[in-house]
Amino acid sequence: MLEQLYGWIRSLAYFMVFSAVLSHVIPGQAYKKYIRFFTGLLLVILLLTPVMKLLGMGQEFSAIYQGTAYAEELRQIQEAGAYLEDIGSGEGLPANGGKPDSAEPGPEEPDTKEPEAEETGGNRISVEEIRIGQ
Known part of the structure; x- marks a missing residue:
């Protein structure tokens, strides 16, 4: 029982030192209020930990x-x-492979045939050439 109490007090001391160092390291006053709020919440949780353990919560x-x-x-x-x-x-894919229904290519779509793909066995497919932006 005394070892648990000693461990709890030690963890509180470590936390207080850590929060003090953190509040001095943070630049500017704008963030200090957020750091104090967050460390205050953690301190409440640390203080309530033994009470929750005693009650089985x-x-x-x-x-x-x-x-x-x-x-x-x-x-x-x-x-x-x-x-x-x-x-x-x-x-998950459309039947036409995601292409528009019209057979003519649009202004963004080049008028070239897609490269032929070969199945090399298993789940691998090799493609001869890929052209982007032509």
């Missing part, structure tokens, strides 16, 4: 955070997987 907060962080990561992974599946199946 620390585990509840960490479980809530881990649950929401896990749900967000899972959602991002599922979206990325769905996007990659769309690309792999060709559903």
Whole structure:
């Protein structure tokens, strides 16, 4: 119990020294109020940490955070997987390859044939030549 108290007091002392150094290093008065606000919030959290541990609230907060962080990561992974599946199946691309329906090239489109592509096996495709801006 005394070791935990000593560790808590030590972390508070480190934080106070760090915040004092930070407030002296920041140039200009405009940012100092933001630094003081942020360090004040962190100080409140540091002061409440032992109280939350005694009441068992620390585990509840960490479980809530881990649950929401896990749900967000899972959602991002599922979206990325769905996007990659769309690309792999060709559903994400228009049937004409993204070109306009007219057969004549527009002013930005050069009147040249696209280079032929060869399949070399597996998932690799080699292209003979790429011309940009002609």
